[in-house]
Amino acid sequence: MSEVVESALTTIQAGPYSVRGISVGGVYTALQVPELSVLLDAGITLRAFCGADTLFLSHGHIDHVGGLFGLLGVRGMMAKQRPLRVYLPREISDELCAALAATSRLQRYPLAIEPVPLSPGDDVCVANNLWVRAFRTHHPVPSLGYQFYRRVRKLKCEFQHLPGPEIARRKLTESLFDDVENLEVCYATDTLIRVLDTNPSMLDSRLLIMECTFYDERKSLADSRAGCHVHLDELLEYAPRFRNPHVVLMHTSQIYSPREARDILKRRCPADLYERITLFAPTRSGWL
Ligand SMILES: [Zn+2]
Ligand SMILES: [Zn+2]
Secondary structure: OOHHHHHOOEEEEEOOEEEEEEEEEOOEEEEEEHHHOEEEOOOOOOHHHOOOOEEEOOEOOHHHHOOHHHHHHHHOOOOOOOOEEEEEEHHHHHHHHHHHHHHHHHHOOOOOEEEEEEOOOOEEEEEOOEEEEEEEOOOOOOEEEEEEEEEEEEEOHHHOOOOHHHHHHHOOOOOOEEEEEEEEEEEEOOOOOOHHHHOHHHHHOOEEEEEOOEOOOOOOHHHHHHOOOOEHHHHHHOHHHOOOOEEEEEOOEOOOOHHHHHHHHHHHOOHHHHOOEEEOOOOOOOOO
């Protein structure tokens, strides 16, 4: 990929997590959360991402999957020991593998992946105590959102005053702990806003990475919904319900410059929510 694209990568910090990559609605979205060692969509081939081993695909639209072929091509030069593991909606797994097989024949070099097809509600362990739960998003094609979480054992309130040695002794015969899920990072893009109703726990995730494609009347609410995308008008209706310490909005339409989108957000968003939101966009005035 050209130096121009690589130098345009955006990196933002959201609490303990960073989000890097590039995202323009309908053009390309390719993100990475390095602390989780995961890629989120591959809408463009980014050389900096080619060493990663785990990718989560939201759906099969080209602005989210178009860069996968180039990414696998670059990996082919990297002597990787195992194929890229790709978590994806179950309905598109066979088609994607068939497309990769056709591309492999075209270039006479294997573009292999290890597909992990998921359905809404599936829970899988991604890495050491990092789990993901897939959930249904609402788009015209099969699509998923992903909730990353960690399972932890937490001492029940009534036992928290006990000294360590007593806990160690009593836990052999008593149930002193609750199993809880720490919701860490949630990713939902290309969806109707009602995903916040059908999967409300995303509002409790420590970091929510979510699309907001349209910001004002330049795109009507009706047209935004017809394309199954989120408009700021409707996102703001949910403002009191966002309990996330950090929200990253991405997939902004190219009809807004990054500065315009930031200005609209600042003007329209309640202060309490605005201070927790980061718009995932380059700091300069235009999209690449
Ligand atoms: Zn998209
Ligand atoms: Zn889409």
